[in-house]
Amino acid sequence: MNRRRIGLALAAASFAWGFATSLAHATDVSFWTWRQEDKAAYNELFADFTKANPDIHVKFESFPDENYPTIVSTALAGGKGGDVIHTHAYGWLEQFVKAGYFEPLDMPTVPSLANQPADALVSGTYRADKKVYSLPFASQTLGLFINKDVFAKAGLTPPTTWDEFITVSKALKEKGIYPLANGMGTSWFNEMFVAIFTNPFLGQDFVSDLTSGKTTFKDPRYVAALGKLLELRPYMPDGFEGIDYETAGQLFLSGKAAMLAGGSFDIATYRSQNPPINMDFVAPPTAKAGDTPQATKFFDGGYAVNSKSANKEAALKLVNWMGTKEFGDKFSALLGNISPIKGVVIKDELLSHVAKLNETAMPHINVVYFRFEKPTGSELLQGDITKMMSGSITPDQLAADLTDGLAKWYKPFQGK
């Protein structure tokens, strides 16, 4: 009797197992990101992927931006974590790759790598073995937001050169409008602020000299460019030292300020916060008339595959799909970000204008070249720039601190 019961139970269990397997034979791939706000868009994109690959379901899981590195590194160290990980780029990525947490991506497994331009691939490449570990997802452009209605109302034209910028700013200030919305209250943005306004004075030659070891940040060109930032102070809001980037955005959106140094990553946010706003995104003022307009560009991050993933094959398939034009077109349309994938069509007028700026843009020097070891250029610059803007140190001192700090690990600066 007992044997019969056991036999029946085994048969029932086998049937249930087979039934459940037939229902759930699909692989679940988890996607980890810090971009909670992009959930709806990603779910739409993943639905497209599942339509083409019915055996793979993708689960979107997001974590707070501030704690994201800690959460990801802790999970990966324990052999857990998402199958596909949204990564930041350059030095951020490298520390994860050094620890062996990510799977190298190559042409046989991820043929869509061929769709990426060379400068985008650099952002996801580990310098030591030259292999790509993260498929770039978006380029970010830094420049100047222009509130066209405010300019029209004031009867002024947005500036293109530094001299025009100062003249227009004086006129705006006289009319009771803050010319430039920015303050110095947000460390991470202060670094971008520096890049936006100094890059047109530095030019590609300076970047080449810097990265080839011919010069350092003590170079008179860099010191002079920093000095230009001091000229902006009268045209920033009262108490600018304490104005954070969020407040600056609100001053700009509300029309209290005419211009905002910012990033293309905020275009979608500003549109959703003030849909009727009539704004433009342009290159910052050039050093002199006739110079090529130079915005600043960097790649935000990419998609990497967890080397301990139990669903590696499916994860690689997903990442490969995320490098296709089909993904890039829809990604740019849904999220208002510029996909680096070659041939992506950007229909939005403002975004396509930003993509045009990218063609002549300078790299974000600190992010692209000096975030690989400690102390990073970012922590050195972010620490000093508020002091310089408040007048407690000079541009020369900032340049020296930056160079001497980086010389700890960046050999071309050592002894200079």
Added chain:
Amino acid sequence: MTDGWRHSEGPFAWRRSLWLAALLTPALVVMVLFVLWPLLSAFRFAFYEFNGLRPSGFIGLENFRQVLFEKPYSDWTWNALKHNVIAFLALMLFENGTAFLIAFALLKALPGHRVHQVIVFLPVVLSAVIVGFLWKLFLHPLFGLVNQLLGLVGIGAIPWLGNENTALGSILFANIWHWLGFPTLVLLAGMQRISKDVLEAARLDGAGDYALMTKIVWPLIAPSVTIVTILTFIGSFNWFEIPYVMAGLTGSPGGSTDVLGLYFYRTAFGSTTTGIQDFGQGSALAVLMFILVAGVTAIALRYLRRREIEQ
């Protein structure tokens, strides 16, 4: 059965031991897993170099040497430590000093003292994150309540949190507003334990408020002062939440609000916008903070307890 509890020998002794072990085990497991193990890990990691996010080799005291003596890390360490010391002194003087005066006023049980007692203690129940955000808004250069009130008397926008000279003071002010009720309550409890006979005798001998406060109350509340001092010291050197919310992970502007807690966190765990995580250096900082807090607390406790006995 009760005999079994009382005596270590006898038929129920083993049951008693088993019962005690069962009661202690969960707490011990939690302590070992979440306190002792992380502490020992931090000690271990402090002696290792990290290649990316994994320990790559034993390097002895190198991490300690870097954070204490090698620029720019040493500058950052001493700068943060300086702010912790300033915070401790400021909190002792302004927070605990004010708390003592308020407690003394409450002791006199003037009309409405119970309402005041609640009002003083009310901010303590708020989360530090809420207090930080609240004061960040109050101190906003353009829209903040403080500058709007100052504007009424013709004072222009002051960037309280953006100016190196005012940022730390502003954050300390918010901290004092948040915690003032706690030392007030501890000191008041100490004062209420003083025998009424003693206070009345002093009054009859002609002691005024000042003499009563300095000659009678102050010496007799020594145990409460010990508790408040030690907790202020530990709080000042583990200070994190309010500076983090009000000044960010970098202790802006220009490191003028940086404290050891912030410096440790961004060193060990990095930040999206500055880059690298270094568990080795971060662990060295954590170990130094532990030694500092535990060491000074032990010495201070010894001194303050002796003072209590002398009193």
